[in-house]
Amino acid sequence: MEEARMFLPNDNSSRRDELVNCMSRESSSHCGVKKRYNRDKHQDEVSRASKAVKMMEQEEIGVHKMFNEMMFHSYEVCITSMDNLRISMATESKKNNRKSISNKTRDVVDLRTLLVLCAQAVAANNHMCAHELLKQIKKHASASGDATQRLAQCFAKGLEARLLGTGSHLWQLLITERPSVMEFLQAYKLYLAAGSFIKVAVTYLIMIVMHAMIGKSKLHIVDYGPRFGFHLAGLLRVLASREGGPPEVKVTAIGCSNLRSCPTERTEDIGMLLSKCAREFGLPFKFHAIMMKSEKVCIEDLKTNDDEVLVVNDLFNFSTLMDESVFFDHPSPRDIVLNNIRNMRPNVFIQSIVNYSCGSSFLSRFRGALFYYTALFDMLDATIPRENQLRVLLEQGFLGHGALNAIACEGVDLMDHPEKYKQWQVRNQRAGLRQLPLKPHIVKELKEKVKQNYHNEFLISEDGQWLLQGWTGHVLFAHSTWVAEDVPSK
Incomplete structure (x- = not known):
């Protein structure tokens, strides 16, 4: 239970103590002729508190179970979830003609x-015009409609917050009221099953x-922003079964250190979970x-040894680093990070990036975000039934919060500063x-996996030495490998 409890957003033990203290105060504050009434009331309080404690314990058990599944059996969990989604989509397609419904909506209004x-x-x-347009958008937007209506629901919130000047305040509110760990894990599991990304x-x-x-016999991985560490658990599993021994x-x-509107992960606690996996x-x-x-x-912080293979990995995190739009007179943090990685002289630096440009103005950032989130929402509409409530949480909660931040916030409140892969x-x-060349056998295997297991609109291709991922021709993510310029080619 300890591993799961680490990630709960609130301290449940303190909440239990609070409930007990509350009951004690209630029981000691009444006397006299109302004693029997108070005894009944006290029993009601005890009953309600017991139910609340039981619900918290059940949530902890659920989180613990899901963490174990994702850490130890992520492949099997993903395959099962994918199969379930296919069955659900097949059932939904028999109930209604999704395409005709979607086309009717688009005939009415181009959201x-x-x-x-x-x-x-x-x-x-132009506030008057913006308010009028926003009124039309909100009239046709829906969290349970087609992909465009759901997208409009998210973007309307961002536009309204920016128009009212409340973007920063709303973002801080979303951070403090972030979803629970269980909700995050459920949404993540659904996203993992729905898409190949x-x-x-x-x-x-x-x-x-x-x-x-x-x-080689020794590996040192430097991982930027490991989140919950599921990707590292998968790597450990494969390394353990390596021919010749682990x-x-x-x-x-x-x-x-960046604040996000999703549950906070503690890096030290991830280490305990990964250590458990390794054992x-x-x-x-x-x-x-x-x-x-x-x-x-810097390199001095890493405690590296000459006999180990040094791998530096970034899995979609560098877009959260500030760029030149914030730091005018100093090197941007992302340039500093890249220079530090060069000085680490890794055997390989593996970079995965979110591929869209936010530009230097609100309007260019809005268009980039619209391009990116349109593709994601279309993908989810093609792979997850509309009645799925977790899909609403995934879209309006996690993806929607990212869209709101991109639209409503500026400066230090802006969480992501993505760039296209050619800019990187x-x-x-x-x-x-x-840049290192793509390995043909890796590209071939990944293409085959995507073709065999996922929707035919998923894109996986190459440009230069970048491996590209996307949906219906839109490149959304890119991957590449690098070494320091002065490291000799092998």
């Missing part, structure tokens, strides 16, 4: 055009690491947490990194 027009009005400070990213990471470890593994996890897998394992801003971490290419090369 995406209205969203762009509203954003233009907001950017021009995370699965391909993790498989790519594992295959690159396994190639780097050929003939290597010694050390993970240095660099804690992500179960029979893998020699060490964990080192560095609780510093990413741009502050220039940035990496400027930092003294050299």
